[in-house]
Amino acid sequence: MTDTTAPAIKTGPRISGAFHRLLAFSGLIALVVGFSIASPNFMQTQNILAILQATSVNGVLAIAATLVIITGGIDLSVGTLMTFCAVITGVILTYWGLPLPLGIIGAILAGAASGLVSGTVIAKLKVPPFIATLGMMLILKGLSLVISGTKPIYFNDTPGFNQIALGSVVGSIFPGVPLPNGVLVLFAVALVAAFVLSKTALGRYTFALGSNEEAVRLSGVNIDRWKIAVYSVTGAICGVAGLLIASRLNSAQPALGQGYELDAIAAVVIGGTSLSGGRGTVLGTLIGALIISVLANGLRILSVAQEWQTVVTGCIIILAVYADILRRRAL
Amino acid sequence: MLTRRTLLGAISAVAMLAAANGPAFAQDSYDIALISKGFQHQFWQAVKAGADKAAAEFGANVTFEGPETESQVDRQLDMLAAALSRQPDAIGLAALDSQAATPLLEQAKGANIPIIAFDSGVDSDIPLTTATTDNVAAAALAADKMAELIGGEGKVAVVAHDQTSRTGIDRVEGFTNRIEEAYPDIEVVSVQYGGGDQLQSTEITKSILLANPDLKGIFGANEGSVLGVANGKQELGSNIVVIGYDSGAAQKAFIESGVITGSITQNPVGIGYETVKAAISALKGETLPPVIDTGFFYYDKSNMADEEIAAVLYD
Numbered sequence: 001m002t003d004t005t006a007p008a009i010k011t012g013p014r015i016s017g018a019f020h021r022l023l024a025f026s027g028l029i030a031l032v033v034g035f036s037i038a039s040p041n042f043m044q045t046q047n048i049l050a051i052l053q054a055t056s057v058n059g060v061l062a063i064a065a066t067l068v069i070i071t072g073g074i075d076l077s078v079g080t081l082m083t084f085c086a087v088i089t090g091v092i093l094t095y096w097g098l099p100l101p102l103g104i105i106g107a108i109l110a111g112a113a114s115g116l117v118s119g120t121v122i123a124k125l126k127v128p129p130f131i132a133t134l135g136m137m138l139i140l141k142g143l144s145l146v147i148s149g150t151k152p153i154y155f156n157d158t159p160g161f162n163q164i165a166l167g168s169v170v171g172s173i174f175p176g177v178p179l180p181n182g183v184l185v186l187f188a189v190a191l192v193a194a195f196v197l198s199k200t201a202l203g204r205y206t207f208a209l210g211s212n213e214e215a216v217r218l219s220g221v222n223i224d225r226w227k228i229a230v231y232s233v234t235g236a237i238c239g240v241a242g243l244l245i246a247s248r249l250n251s252a253q254p255a256l257g258q259g260y261e262l263d264a265i266a267a268v269v270i271g272g273t274s275l276s277g278g279r280g281t282v283l284g285t286l287i288g289a290l291i292i293s294v295l296a297n298g299l300r301i302l303s304v305a306q307e308w309q310t311v312v313t314g315c316i317i318i319l320a321v322y323a324d325i326l327r328r329r330a331l
Numbered sequence: 332m333l334t335r336r337t338l339l340g341a342i343s344a345v346a347m348l349a350a351a352n353g354p355a356f357a358q359d360s361y362d363i364a365l366i367s368k369g370f371q372h373q374f375w376q377a378v379k380a381g382a383d384k385a386a387a388e389f390g391a392n393v394t395f396e397g398p399e400t401e402s403q404v405d406r407q408l409d410m411l412a413a414a415l416s417r418q419p420d421a422i423g424l425a426a427l428d429s430q431a432a433t434p435l436l437e438q439a440k441g442a443n444i445p446i447i448a449f450d451s452g453v454d455s456d457i458p459l460t461t462a463t464t465d466n467v468a469a470a471a472l473a474a475d476k477m478a479e480l481i482g483g484e485g486k487v488a489v490v491a492h493d494q495t496s497r498t499g500i501d502r503v504e505g506f507t508n509r510i511e512e513a514y515p516d517i518e519v520v521s522v523q524y525g526g527g528d529q530l531q532s533t534e535i536t537k538s539i540l541l542a543n544p545d546l547k548g549i550f551g552a553n554e555g556s557v558l559g560v561a562n563g564k565q566e567l568g569s570n571i572v573v574i575g576y577d578s579g580a581a582q583k584a585f586i587e588s589g590v591i592t593g594s595i596t597q598n599p600v601g602i603g604y605e606t607v608k609a610a611i612s613a614l615k616g617e618t619l620p621p622v623i624d625t626g627f628f629y630y631d632k633s634n635m636a637d638e639e640i641a642a643v644l645y646d
Contacts, residue, residue, distance in 0.1 A: 039417075046438075047416035054409040152428065166434065245405055249431040255402035293409075300413035303362070303394045306370055 023323055024271055024287045027316075031291065035298035042301050049179065051290075051297045056165065056182040057082070057245050059289040061260060062267035063193045064237035066285045069268055070197070071230050072210040072277025073129035077118060077136035078238050079260030083253070084140040085111045085242025090153030090252035093161065100160055107246075108239035114140060115235020119228035141258055148254040155250050164247035182244050186286075189240055194282040196233070206230055210277025266313075267292055270320040291316065360390045363610050364414035365423040365603070366407060367397035368450060373645030374599050378450070380642075381603025382423075389611050395603075397425075404428045411435045415442065421610035423447045423462075429454035445613040449606040451497065460619040462605040464597040466498050469627040470505030470552070473574050473595050474514070476629055477506075477548050480572045480592060484516035485547035488539045490560050492527030492553040499524070502552040502576065520546070525556055532559020533566070540567050548572035551591075554579050561590045578644040586632055593631030598643050601625035 036043040061078045068075045085107040093103040114136065121132040155161040164181060171178030197203035205226040208216045217223050246252045271288030273280025295316060299309045365382055369375040379395040386393035396414075398406040404427045414422055415438055422444055426432045436457045439446055448458035477487060489506055493499035507519050521539050525532035532551070536559055540546060548571050549564075551557025557575030561582075564573060575582055575594035585591040602625045609619055630640045 041416050041418050044416065047413075050409075050412035050416055054412065057405065154430065248408070249404050249428065251404075251428065251431065253402055253404050253428070255400070256404060257402075259399060259403075296409070297413045297416070300394075300396065300410065301417045303392065303417065305394070306396045 023327075024284055024291065024320065027320070028287055028291050028294065031294050031298065035294070035301065038298075039301050042298060045177070047297065047301070049183075051293050052183045052186075053165075053180050053248075054297065055289050055293040056180070056186045057241050057248070058260070058263050058267060058292065059186045059286060060189050060237060060241040060244060061264035062271075062285045062289045063189055063282055064234045064241065065261070065264045066268050066271075066273055066280055066282060067193065067197070067206060067230050067234050067237075068129070069265070069273050069275060070206050070210045070277060070280045071227065072213065073122065073227075073231075074133060074265070074275070075118065075231070075234055076130065076133040076261050077114070077140055078234070078241075078264050079257040080137045080140040080144065081111060081114050081235060081238040081257075082241040082245060082260065083257035084114065084144045085239040086246035086252040087144045087148045087153065087254055089243060089246055090155070091147060093158045094153050094155060097157065100158055103158070103161070104164075104243060107243045108236050111239025111242065112232045112236040115232040115238070116228060118235070119231030122231065123224035123227040137258065137261065144254040144257070148252060150254060152249075152251040152253050155246065155252075162247050162250045165244045166248060182248060185240065185244060189237060190282050190286050193237065197282060202226065202229055202233070207278060210274075210279070212278075263292060264289075266317050270317060272320075272324060274324070288320075291320075360392050361421065361611060361614055362417070362419040363391050363393045363421045363423065363607055364417065364419040365393060365395045365449075365606065366410050366414060366425070367395060368401050368407070368425045368427055370395075370397040370399065377599035377643060377645060378603040378606075381600035381605075382607045383603075384600070385604045385607035385611075389608065391607060391611060393607055394419075398427070401427060404431050408432065408435060415439055415444070418442070419444065420614055421445045421447065423449050423606040423610060424453060424458070425450035426453040445610065447606050447609045447613065449602050459613050460609050460621060460623055462602055462609055462623040462625050464602070464627055465622075465624040466501035467505035467508075468624070469576075469595050469597070470502040470550075471509035472627065472629055473550050473576070474506045474509035476593060477550060477572065477574050478510070478514045478517055480574075481517070481547040483514060486518050486520045486543055486545060487548045487550065488521040488543070488546060489519060489523070489550045489552060490532050490535055490539070490556045491522065491524050491551075492556050494524050499552065506550050506552070525559055527553050527555035529555050529559045529562065532556045533562040534559075536560045536563025537567055540564070540569050540571070546571055548574065551575045553577060554582060557582060557591060557594065558585070561585045565590060578646075580646040583635065583644065583646070586630075586635065589632070593629055596628050596630055596640070596643050598626040598628065599645075600643055 061082060064078050065075055088110040089103040089107045092098050092106045118133055118136050121127050122129050167181045168178040169181055267288035268285050270291055271284030273284060295313055299312060367375050367378060375397055382393050382395055396410045407427050408431060412435060422439060424446055433455060436455055440457050446458045448461040450463060452461045489503055491499050491503045503522055510517050510519055520543055523535045525535045549560045551560040554577045558581055560573050564571060573591045575591050578596055582594060605623045605625045609623055612619060628640055634640050
């Protein structure tokens, strides 16, 4: 969201960042053009809205994952944390019958609290992020099932709840464009995350931790505190994803979530964020998430067999990362 | 710049490759999208095989998609939304969550795309029909087999998975009603529910066996239940007749070794076949019955390897 269209000439890292986003963006455009030519059913308002709707949850999760990946860490728990937050909202709204705003706050707080735990385990107990968040992934998966009694929690008693994802504020102003609110939430999360990354101390330390953690530590910064903060923010964003998916399904589905972290990480990587940390953008991630949904939707519209859809998606991920390697070699 | 061009080329090549698959189909054959509850599981692959068979027979183009697990409700909705955008002639749906699918079903109705429900029903009046197993009749067949195996008299029991789900209710009632109507000398002494959990069903089975030493047989109403019954029977060294439901590697092994005498299997191939057939009938303007029974079989050691049976059993 920062320097998207900046002319790719000035300083070293700027060129690379802008160049990669341009590449990912060109890839997205190529896919959209290709599918539009291949099928008249692709470029239709209803289908574009369906693609955006399908991107909203994975996009928010991918933005959450982007933050920790920039620190050089990883969060495998984003998928099941999303489910956990949805279940918490279900408990607050349906089991306890509390008003909607408390459900929303509850989901985000539950996410932040879980991120706080992950971050503390990583920073204080020195457990590698991969292992710590793998553990959290399983813990949260189990807790979601325990708390919900392994049954979906429906939101039938909270009539406004499904409007969070399915309603359309835009549609009520411009009747021709019923853009679902879930997509607006995705854009809002992207704007806030991009702002945090580029304009705040938290953002600067996020990049610094990923580039050279040791140097940051030696300069007297309390790196544990910043690390825990990043994981907490990631968790809070997962809470937003939990609200979106629960609203879209009008239920908290406790068994869902595992596997969603991989789609989120794929979007981050396609978007040009380096898994070794220190580099990445929210806009890139957003484009990466869009590429994944456009690909899935387009291949379905073309009636490509499901087996082959997965093969093509895998190829695209490898191509995207190979492009990244080529670019870095060229520097 | 070279790398960018190469990559763009590669990406568009992939897109084109994919595109080549698409519009090549003849326009005069029906385009039918099936959205299932799963994809790679043997049961769903058998449903797909049946759908492909009907597609070849009636000259339709059928696609078959389903999420990786039966919990991924949102992924199924994305698949259904993409299928709607494709504007197929008809859609077959095995809904993971009927309520979540309602807005998209309304959309299909608005676009005049007929919906055929399969496997479990869709809780809505939009689908024209449901292609599914008649669980009541299937469980009645289990009762007939049980009666035959125990010589038409004595005490039997049922271990079922759930007293609220449709399949649980239908299978228990199908079995007990048939015994009551056709076999006056057989008494169903106990119907208990173990949630389809193997361990819980084992404990239930043992308590039934200990309370009724003269029990002649138990019907296990789904895979988890009958595995528990088989375990309980083995742990107590009993020699009652056990009849099961569905298949799976463990159940098949128990049938091979004789712990379970035989089981009822649904016909997933038939489910896929009848769904596509019903969709084509709907497109031709024919009237459909509210439910299409896709059939079921009784299998035991003697016919497990038969082609017709082996095709519908899964691991």
